Amino acid sequence: MNWEILGIWLGALVTLFLYSFLYRDNPFYKFAEHLFVGMSAGYWVIYNIENVLIPNWWQNMFPEGGGFDWVWLIPGIFALFMLARIWPKTAGLSRLSLGMIVGVGAGLNMVSFFQTNALAQVKGTIFSVASGGVWDIFSSLVLVVGVVSGLVYFFFSKAHTGIMGKTANVGITILMVAFGASFGYTIMARLSLLIGRSQFLLEDWIPTIPRLLGIGG
Amino acid sequence: MADIFEKLGNLDRRIIFVLIALAVIIPIIFEIVFPNPVGAEPSRDLFDYVDALPAGSNVLLSFDYDPSTMPELQPMAEALVRHLFEKDLNVVGMALWPQGASLGQDAMSSMADSLGKVQFEDWCNLGYKTGGGVMIVRLGTSMSAVFPTDRDNVPWSEIPMLRGITNLESFSLIISLSAGDPGIIAWVMMAGDRFGVPIGGGCTAVSAPTLYTYLQTGQMVGLLGGLKGAADYETLVGIEGGQAVKGMAPQSVAHIVIMLFIIIGNVAYFTRKKKGGAK
Numbered sequence: 001m002n003w004e005i006l007g008i009w010l011g012a013l014v015t016l017f018l019y020s021f022l023y024r025d026n027p028f029y030k031f032a033e034h035l036f037v038g039m040s041a042g043y044w045v046i047y048n049i050e051n052v053l054i055p056n057w058w059q060n061m062f063p064e065g066g067g068f069d070w071v072w073l074i075p076g077i078f079a080l081f082m083l084a085r086i087w088p089k090t091a092g093l094s095r096l097s098l099g100m101i102v103g104v105g106a107g108l109n110m111v112s113f114f115q116t117n118a119l120a121q122v123k124g125t126i127f128s129v130a131s132g133g134v135w136d137i138f139s140s141l142v143l144v145v146g147v148v149s150g151l152v153y154f155f156f157s158k159a160h161t162g163i164m165g166k167t168a169n170v171g172i173t174i175l176m177v178a179f180g181a182s183f184g185y186t187i188m189a190r191l192s193l194l195i196g197r198s199q200f201l202l203e204d205w206i207p208t209i210p211r212l213l214g215i216g217g
Numbered sequence: 218m219a220d221i222f223e224k225l226g227n228l229d230r231r232i233i234f235v236l237i238a239l240a241v242i243i244p245i246i247f248e249i250v251f252p253n254p255v256g257a258e259p260s261r262d263l264f265d266y267v268d269a270l271p272a273g274s275n276v277l278l279s280f281d282y283d284p285s286t287m288p289e290l291q292p293m294a295e296a297l298v299r300h301l302f303e304k305d306l307n308v309v310g311m312a313l314w315p316q317g318a319s320l321g322q323d324a325m326s327s328m329a330d331s332l333g334k335v336q337f338e339d340w341c342n343l344g345y346k347t348g349g350g351v352m353i354v355r356l357g358t359s360m361s362a363v364f365p366t367d368r369d370n371v372p373w374s375e376i377p378m379l380r381g382i383t384n385l386e387s388f389s390l391i392i393s394l395s396a397g398d399p400g401i402i403a404w405v406m407m408a409g410d411r412f413g414v415p416i417g418g419g420c421t422a423v424s425a426p427t428l429y430t431y432l433q434t435g436q437m438v439g440l441l442g443g444l445k446g447a448a449d450y451e452t453l454v455g456i457e458g459g460q461a462v463k464g465m466a467p468q469s470v471a472h473i474v475i476m477l478f479i480i481i482g483n484v485a486y487f488t489r490k491k492k493g494g495a496k
Binding site for chain 1: 231234237238241242245246285286287288289315345346347350351354402405406407409410411421422423425426430433434435436442443444445460463464467468471472475
């Protein structure tokens, strides 16, 4: 048995162990679950040290040409502050690091997020009716009616009666159609994963069984 | 008749699991392949955009996923890389997800071998860099500052194909194959809207509905959504027997089974409601 076949067998067995949960909870499933969690944690620790800490921090602090760049001590200290959460007395220090992360994230994203997800979308909705053929104009009208009625559904400052109620009903119908589409896509995604695993079991794993038993090529 | 639907409504869920498993396994065993016609869809838009790029243009391909979404995104990666190579475009790979760099390397090196493309002249892999959107903004000013070396520690200055590349504006197109965050949205926000670089993408089916909004506004030039998007691209590129096209038969059969159960469940619900047993 070579390493490739061993890998295929391990993958296949762990896959079957995990799918066994669909019948009922069992020790094989528990074993695979714990194996996955433990290996993932170990893998990520090593991966982050190798691919994040060493190239982005350590190698900048101690450049190849020699020397020591003390500026890189600052992010190192902030990183240690994050670990200070472990002890209640020093937990407050982690807020400095978190504050910096949140501050940078908010500052960087505020304008971009608003531009990309609000202004551009509003503009797209308003100007969508202006161009295209008959079908495009119809689609655009559905879009505009859907957006406006969907917003009306979430407008609670006025009772949903009369024209408001009817518009809100259109809004909830449009929302349900959107949720249905999302649900369909979610099913497609989950089935794709099942298909991927099934292809692995049927096309990679099962052909190794006769080889191991010495039957056929 | 009503009793049958009531019994079906109380069906042991494990029977449904078995039927779904059979719906997936049987088409794979018998190698059933359904035709996959591609109409005027976002996948065709992306294909047409790539097809219209002049030879020698630089394309940035970001592999923003990991093995958990390989069944959907790896066939997309392979089909896209093949198309980019066939059009003689310079492909620069990178990743916002750690394991994406290795998956991208697999897709690019295997396709380069079969199409005679040379690493560092026709394609290269810059690897993974942490930071998501923040890092993308930095790429907009200097790429070599973010990636002083490629994935295998080859210095930027020693890679011939990177000589004319300074920042994101050096690229004619950025394609992100994305399984979540950071991914396509970060590229649209930080590269597309900020630096005006055209953005295309491929994503898992779960996130496709969210990303369709960027197509209508023109913030993206095209999108491959889930396994269907991957199958579309394989069809458009002309890949025979691709993994995604092969996957569409079990996908379709399993969808039919699920739709049947949805209908049965609804009929059972309304039958019970009529009898006064359900609210």
